[in-house]
Amino acid sequence: MLINRPQDMAGDKARRLVVTPSISAARADGGLFLDDKVVSGLIESCRTWPGPVRAIFREGPRSAIVFGQPYDPAMLGFELALVDAGAPIPDALLADADIILAAGDSHHDFPLQAQAQRLGIPIVYIIENLIRTRLQIIGVSGASAWQRMKSSLWAIGSEIQRRRVFRGAAALQANGTPAADVYGRAHADVLCYFDTRLSRSMMCGEQAMDKRFQRLRAGLPLRLAFSGRLEPLKGADHLIPVARELAARNVAFHLDIFGTGSLENGMRAAIEKDGLSESVTLHGSVDFETRLAPIMCDEIDLFLCCHRQSDPSCTYLETFGCGVPIVAYRNRAFDGMLALASGGWSVPADDPAAMAVRVAALNDDREQLVAAAIAARDFAGQHDVEATFAARMAHLLAVLDRTSARAG
Incomplete structure (x- = not known):
């Protein structure tokens, strides 16, 4: 069902982009409850794409x-359609598209490849997670061993189908180097990009960074931070052990933790039990643009990332954009970024002591933090949200031109 069609798009068929987000939508009073990041991405696509954009949500x-709010579809500036969760997308919502951008991580979008081929429309899939990452997520899900085995077998079967579908796509857009490397072996046209919400105007400025560097060089306590869901998958259960190890090494620091999740109460109790109340603060969830980004830019020297999986978290590039280097557990996504920018350090996974040793060494050689902060911000500056979406839309246009030339 097509919910809205902005007036300036009515009747305009040329260069229509249809997007099928992987995150669903829910009905709300007078509108729809939508994921904030998906909406901002669609709005950015509208700014760059030379024609109408239609988003089809399930x-x-x-x-x-998790991170959403009610929206009035009439105020969004792009066409919006809603279909039943388990139902196929009707031809009527796709037939006037010039190109389709589908969610390769969602098995619901696999049938779109054959549908697009039947309709004569090129389709490009976005892909983020590797099968290894999917199996890691299942492994720490807390489900029974029998359920984990069933889920793992289903994920492997789905991956076989995914690769078959991708071979029939016009191109792929891979978020992060791991997906670009793996799926680039199966498709000749893969664009690698890095997910971010940071605009040029939100990048940390020289003045703010210089103030932080002055504090670092003055020998004041290190300001550490983590932001994200407080869940085992994100390694949040290792943050307090890292803080405990730092305290045992007599490192002067303060760790600010932003986020909520199932581990929050346990972490709060551990902070109290270990006598870390003066060194660790749980802030709960804060708005990224108005609170978190300014705090990171103005106050934080180093970001602690205990992610166990290799998903291309936007945390990496957004932290870099705030001029903050990262020390993280070794994973393919972060190591792939470190190969392009010297904005941090990786340590053995699941080893809080190793992370604390690295932080203690950086505390003793703070010029490393200064150099990494500059490198991180410079790299992120090449991949702000405007540049990223401009590159992605240009890629889609190139695919469209290429397929149109072949059809002609």
Whole structure:
């Protein structure tokens, strides 16, 4: 069902881009409850794409949208359609598209490849996660061993189908180097990009960074931070052990933790039990643009990232854009970024002591932090949200031109 069609797009068929987000939408009073990041990405696509943009959402529970809010579809500036969760997308919503951008991480979008081929429309898939990452997520899900085995077998079967579908796509857009490397072996046209919400105007400025460097060189306590869901998958259960190890090494620091999740109460109790109340603060969730980014830019010297999986978290590039280097558990996504920018350090996974040793060494040689902060910010400056979406839309246009030339 097409919910809205902005007036300036009515009747305009030329260069219509249809996007099928992987995150669902829920009905809300007078509108739809949508994921904030998806909406901002669609708005950015509208700014860059030379024609109308239509987003086709599948309906789902509001509880599945972690970071969202109600939106009035008439105020969004792009066409919006809603289909039943388990139903195929009707031809009527795709037939006037010039190109389709689908979610390769979602098995719901696999049938779109054959549908697009039947309709004569090129389709490009976005891909983020590797099968290894999917299996890691299942492994720490907390489900029974029998359920984990069933889920793993389903994921492997789905991966076989995914690769078959990708071979029939016009191109792929890979978020992060791991997906670009792996799926680039199966497709000749893969664009690698790095996910971010940071605009040029939000990048940390020289003045703010210089103030932080002055504090670092004055020998004041290190300001450390983590932001994200407080869940085992994100390694949040290792943050307090890292803080405990730092305290045991007599490192002067303060760790600010931003986020909520199932581990929050346990972390709060551990902070109290270990006597870390003066050194660790749980802030809960804060708005990224108005609170988190300014705090990171103005106050934080180093970001602690205990992610266990290799998904291309936007945390990496957004932290870099705030001029903050990262020390992280070794994974393919972060190591792939470090190969392009000297904005941090990786340590053996699942080893809080190793992370604390690295932080203590950086505390003793703070010029390393200064150099990494500059390198991180410079790299992120090449991949701000405007540049990223401009490159992605230009890639889609190139695919469209190429396929149109072949058809002609």
